[in-house]
Amino acid sequence: MPSFPEMLRSALSKFRSAATVDRRTVEELIRDIQRALLIADVNVELVKRISDRIRERAFLGELPPGISRRDYVIKVVYDELVRLLGEKPAEIRINKRPYVIMAVGIQGTGKTTSIAKIAYYLKKMGYRVAVICADTYRPGAYEQLKQLLDGRDIPVFHEGSDVVEIARNGVRRFSEEGYDVILIDTAGRHKSQEDLMREMRVLQESIKPDEVMLIIDATIGQAAGEHARAFHQAAPIGSIVLTKMDTSARGGGALSAIAETGAKIKFIGTGEKLEDIELFNPKGYVGRLLGIGDLEGLLERIRLAEVEVSEERVKKMLRGEFTLEEFVKQLREVRKMGPLSKLLSRLPLPGLPDIPQDALKEAEEKIEKWWAIIQSMTPEERRDPDILDASRVRRIARGAGVSEGDVKALLRQYKLTRKLIKRAKKAPHKLAGLRGLG
Numbered sequence: 001m002p003s004f005p006e007m008l009r010s011a012l013s014k015f016r017s018a019a020t021v022d023r024r025t026v027e028e029l030i031r032d033i034q035r036a037l038l039i040a041d042v043n044v045e046l047v048k049r050i051s052d053r054i055r056e057r058a059f060l061g062e063l064p065p066g067i068s069r070r071d072y073v074i075k076v077v078y079d080e081l082v083r084l085l086g087e088k089p090a091e092i093r094i095n096k097r098p099y100v101i102m103a104v105g106i107q108g109t110g111k112t113t114s115i116a117k118i119a120y121y122l123k124k125m126g127y128r129v130a131v132i133c134a135d136t137y138r139p140g141a142y143e144q145l146k147q148l149l150d151g152r153d154i155p156v157f158h159e160g161s162d163v164v165e166i167a168r169n170g171v172r173r174f175s176e177e178g179y180d181v182i183l184i185d186t187a188g189r190h191k192s193q194e195d196l197m198r199e200m201r202v203l204q205e206s207i208k209p210d211e212v213m214l215i216i217d218a219t220i221g222q223a224a225g226e227h228a229r230a231f232h233q234a235a236p237i238g239s240i241v242l243t244k245m246d247t248s249a250r251g252g253g254a255l256s257a258i259a260e261t262g263a264k265i266k267f268i269g270t271g272e273k274l275e276d277i278e279l280f281n282p283k284g285y286v287g288r289l290l291g292i293g294d295l296e297g298l299l300e301r302i303r304l305a306e307v308e309v310s311e312e313r314v315k316k317m318l319r320g321e322f323t324l325e326e327f328v329k330q331l332r333e334v335r336k337m338g339p340l341s342k343l344l345s346r347l348p349l350p351g352l353p354d355i356p357q358d359a360l361k362e363a364e365e366k367i368e369k370w371w372a373i374i375q376s377m378t379p380e381e382r383r384d385p386d387i388l389d390a391s392r393v394r395r396i397a398r399g400a401g402v403s404e405g406d407v408k409a410l411l412r413q414y415k416l417t418r419k420l421i422k423r424a425k426k427a428p429h430k431l432a433g434l435r436g437l438g
């Protein structure tokens with residue numbers, strides 16, 4: 001059975017070598033991606049949502065100039081996978097001293113290895129780092145840490161009769177010695193799951209770490225979600241490390257489980273060596289997952305083409321008469337490119353107040369309704385909405401299957417925008433700055 005990344009890659013390469021790109025080939029691509037995601041244990045609801053979005057966006061209107069449908073669809077797939085994983089790259093935030101990180105996770109997931117890797121990673125960033133081994137259950141846990149960190153100038157503490165005492169003593173000692181970051185390794189197995197969770201809870205309460213880091217083995221699929229929930233109840237999880245991404249066939253299972261719990265992946269482990277760790281970057285990860293050589297180049301071309309399109313549109317809006325029909329047409333066209341906020345941010349509108357995201361989203365949903373309203377107007381009404389009296393509004397509302405309030409709202413919005421555009425016309429020099437925006 002091919003792995004998730006292999007299936008994803010072959011789905012895309014099949015799509016890229018298809019003779020033509022039409023609805024059928026896109027449907028086939030979506031089906032292949034679905035299969036890969038399901039193999040990877042991604043939650044069925046998520047798979048459905050992602051497929052719907054790809055389908056919807058793949059054919060949403062005009063392509064940016066010079067961009068093929070094929071490339072555009074690849075970009076849509078990329079966007080949607082990135083969205084699944086969270087857009088922003090993870091970042092290190094050490095905002096107090098000492099900053100105490102406690103690692104939790106079940107046995108064998110790579111907790112001890114990850115602690116050593118992160119200690120070394122932070123050390124290389126210039127922090128003074130120390131490690132506490134609060135695992136009394138597994139024989140040799142301390143030696144394992146000592147060995148991993150041998151010669152790295154990172155002390156390992158393991159003194160005391162029980163884990164709470166060890167952790168407390170360690171934190172006290174390293175605080176006094178002025179360390180910036182203290183990492184605590186914990187046990188991953190106990191006489192029972194309840195005992196383990198109790199221990200985590202007690203540690204959490206007595207140490208009050210600044211960050212509880214859940215270590216998850218990327219190869220365990222959906223079970224990752226259950227572990228995450230159990231640990232989260234014992235000690236609220238602040239960040240996640242996904243280990244064994246180098247060997248993972250089912251990484252997507254852990255990824256979707258994580259997406260569901262809402263926690264952020266901070267690091268990924270990519271091998272057994274001390275250096276084999278990376279800050280998690282969803283874009284980079286998806287890029288590699290798709291295995292497309294010049295993905296960066298492709299994304300950049302589309303980005304630039306989209307800027308061109310909006311620039312053209314802005315100029316058109318500032319030229320000539322801004323009719324009601326033009327208004328709704330513009331709004332509809334903008335939707336093909338993505339959120340309204342994107343276009344609005346490029347408009348040189350002086351005095352345009354900040355529009356809340358919610359309001360924008362609502363506006364986007366209104367556009368189709370508005371289009372229907374325009375359709376049930378006479379050409380004369382479209383040219384000159386000022387002639388719309390109560391009886392005309394009633395007639396139009398009935399014709400479009402909307403309320404009179406909807407018609408009035410459209411007119412209000414149009415008039416407001418027309419006013420803003422008039423003002424913008426008086427500041428055409430601002431257009432020159434548009435090219436740089438993206």
Ligand SMILES: Nc1nc2c(ncn2[C@@H]2O[C@H](COP(=O)(O)OP(=O)(O)O)[C@@H](O)[C@H]2O)c(=O)[nH]1
Pocket residue numbers: 105106107108109110111112113114188243244245246247268269270271272276
């Ligand atoms: N390939 C690979 N192996 C890993 C990674 N992280 C940990 N391991 C291995 O997984 C095994 C268990 O790791 P360990 O840190 O002892 O897990 P713990 O029980 O959670 O502390 C060891 O053999 C590690 O070398 C990784 O990112 N990639």
Ligand SMILES: [Mg+2]
Pocket residue numbers: 108111112113135138141186188
């Ligand atoms: Mg361990």
